[in-house]
Structure formats: structure tokens, C-alpha cells
Amino acid sequence: MTTIGRTTPLLSAVLAPLADHGRADAVARRIAEAIALGLVADGDQLPSENDLSDRLGVANGTVREALALLREAGLVETRRGRNGGSFVRTPAEGSERLRLARLRDLAAADLRDLGDEELAVFGTAARLAAERAQADLGPRLTRLVHDLRDATGTAEQCRADARFHIELAVAAQSVRLARLAVRLQAELGPLLWLPAPYGPDRERFAEQHREILVAVLAGDAAGARAAAESHTVACVRHLVRQHLELADGGRPLADPAVGRADGEPT
Incomplete structure (x- = not known):
């Protein structure tokens, strides 16, 4: 068990001060996003x-109400006593099937809107990161490219992918872009990184991340944006393809006779 005290750029993006002060549901959504992305x-x-009240710029009562919503x-889970506090509980059994059902039930037009x-x-974010990136960006994003390539489970894959996207938005030095990146990854990531045969080609996506990183580190703003947009198109096409297949009856969640899905439809 770890106590979350050290502030990282990613956690800072999630726990940045709220614009809509005093709303417990907004606080709960922020923390739920951090859990969904594996940041906690x-x-x-x-x-x-x-x-939490200080970080988010809200009253203690608002935080208390938000924690009740999360419970x-x-x-x-809230524990009392000397070593008490609020502890994260990530979704357990059945979460994969719930995510499959959510992807099946979303309209293709909604997926395309998210993609847009x-x-x-x-x-x-990629364009601005290429123009504004600081010296320590390369090692951080290179590590995340390797993390995605080496990830063995869907939770690890989702976390590495989301962190790459959010780190790039943080590197763009735009608080609003970083917040949008967090929200989008919390919404798209769990739908994208599903078990075989529904998940994308991890190696291919990691290579696309590497191409974006190369352009960013070279200061090639146009190239970075083009590579990021190409990667996004591949993500959305994959999601739409899997949505249509699930809506048409789909495949069993663990069917050994079916191979892994491609990263992009033909």
C-alpha cells in the first residue's frame, strides 16, 4: 500500500484546481479518472x-461529499482509526465484460465524435510539445514507449498508453490541454485496451508513439502533429471496427480459435 504524497506532472494534471468550484461530482470525476488511468x-x-481540498481549490465538505460518491x-474504501483514510479500490471481476458492453452500446457516431x-x-499537444518541450521530456516519453511495448496485461497497456498521451499534453505547457487529455484518456483508454481478440496491436501502437516522439524531439511541429493525428485515426478506426463487430454479435471474450485484432481495419 502506498500513500500518494509525491506530486508528479501526471497527477498534478488530474488534481489541478477545479474551474467549477464547489461541485462534489466534479471532484469525484477527477479522482475516478486518476483511478481509471492507473495513476493511482x-x-x-x-x-x-x-x-485534496488544497490541491483542487474546493471546500473540505465538497471533498467529503465526493469521497462518499466514490464509495x-x-x-x-474509507477506513477508520489511527491508520485510516481513503483507499483506492480498482474495478475487479466483470470489468472487462462491462467495458465490452459499453463499447457495443455506444453509437459509432459517438465514437467518431470522441475521435474528433x-x-x-x-x-x-504534439505540435506544441515539439515547439516547447523541455530537455527531460525525451527520457520520460521513451520510457513510456518501452512500457507500452513491454506491457503484459490490459491494465498496464492502458496505463502506459494514457500516460504517453497525457505527458505529451503536459509537455505542451497548456493546463487546459492537459486536463482535456486526462478526460479523453479516461473515456477512451478503457474502451481501447480490451483483452484479445478485441484489443489493438500493442507493438504497432508503441511504434506510432515512437514516431511521434522522434518528431517532437526533433522540434518538427508539423511532423509531430501529423504523426499524432495518424495515430488517433488508427485508434478510432480500431474502436469503430470493434464496436460494429460487438453490435453484430461479437466473439467470446476468450476464444482461443480467434487471433488478435489488428490495430486498424483494412
Whole structure:
């Protein structure tokens, strides 16, 4: 069990001050996004109510109400006593089938709308990162490219992919872009990184991340944006393809006779 105290660029993006002050549901959504993206792990202890209140710029009562909402959703467990506090509970059994059902039930037009937003956010973040990136960006993003390539489970894959997207938005030095990136990854990531045969080609996506990184580090703003947009198109096409297949009856979740899905339809 880890207590979340050290602030990272990614966690700072999630726990940045709220624009819509005083809304418990907005606070709960922020913390739920951090859990969905794997920025906080199962069993981790959340910051205290006072700390969360200071980071998010809301009243203690708002944080308390938000934690109650998260408890109702099964994402947080509160323990009393000397070593008490609020602890993360990540979704357990059945979550994969719930995500498959959600992807099946979403309209293709909704997926394309999400893709359009991701295209604008990720493409712009890549362009600005190429123009504004600081010296330590290369090692951080290179590590995330390797993390995605080496990831063995869907949770690890989702986490590495999301962190790459969000780190790039953080490198763009735009608080608003970083917040949009967090929200989009929390919405798209769990739908994208499903078990075989529904998940994308991990190696291919990692290579696309590497191509974006190469352009960013070279200061090639146009190339970085083009590579980021190409990657986004591949993601959306994959999601639409899997949505249509699931809506048409789909395949069993663990059918050994069916190979892994491609990263992009033909």
C-alpha cells in the first residue's frame, strides 16, 4: 500500500484546481479518472481531505461529499482509526465484460465524435510539445514507449498508453490541454485496451508513439502533429471496427480459435 504524497506532472494534471468550484461530482470525476488511468493503484491511500481540498481549490465538505460518491461507486474504501483514510479500490471481476458492453452500446457516431476531439487535442499537444518541450521530456516519453511495448496485461497497456498521451499534453505547457487529455484518456483508454481478440496491436501502437516522439524531439511541429493525428485515426478506426463487430454479435471474450485484432481495419 502506498500513500500518494509525491506530486508528479501526471497527477498534478488530474488534481489541478477545479474551474467549477464547489461541485462534489466534479471532484469525484477527477479522482475516478486518476483511478481509471492507473495513476493511482489498487490499495493506494489517497491524500487527506485537507490536502485534496488544497490541491483542487474546493471546500473540505465538497471533498467529503465526493469521497462518499466514490464509495457508492465502489472506487474508494474509507477506513477508520489511527491508520485510516481513503483507499483506492480498482474495478475487479466483470470489468472487462462491462467495458465490452459499453463499447457495443455506444453509437459509432459517438465514437467518431470522441475521435474528433482526441484528434484536435492530441494533434495540438504534439505540435506544441515539439515547439516547447523541455530537455527531460525525451527520457520520460521513451520510457513510456518501452512500457507500452513491454506491457503484459490490459491494465498496464492502458496505463502506459494514457500516460504517453497525457505527458505529451503536459509537455505542451497548456493546463487546459492537459486536463482535456486526462478526460479523453479516461473515456477512451478503457474502451481501447480490451483483452484479445478485441484489443489493438500493442507493438504497432508503441511504434506510432515512437514516431511521434522522434518528431517532437526533433522540434518538427508539423511532423509531430501529423504523426499524432495518424495515430488517433488508427485508434478510432480500431474502436469503430470493434464496436460494429460487438453490435453484430461479437466473439467470446476468450476464444482461443480467434487471433488478435489488428490495430486498424483494412
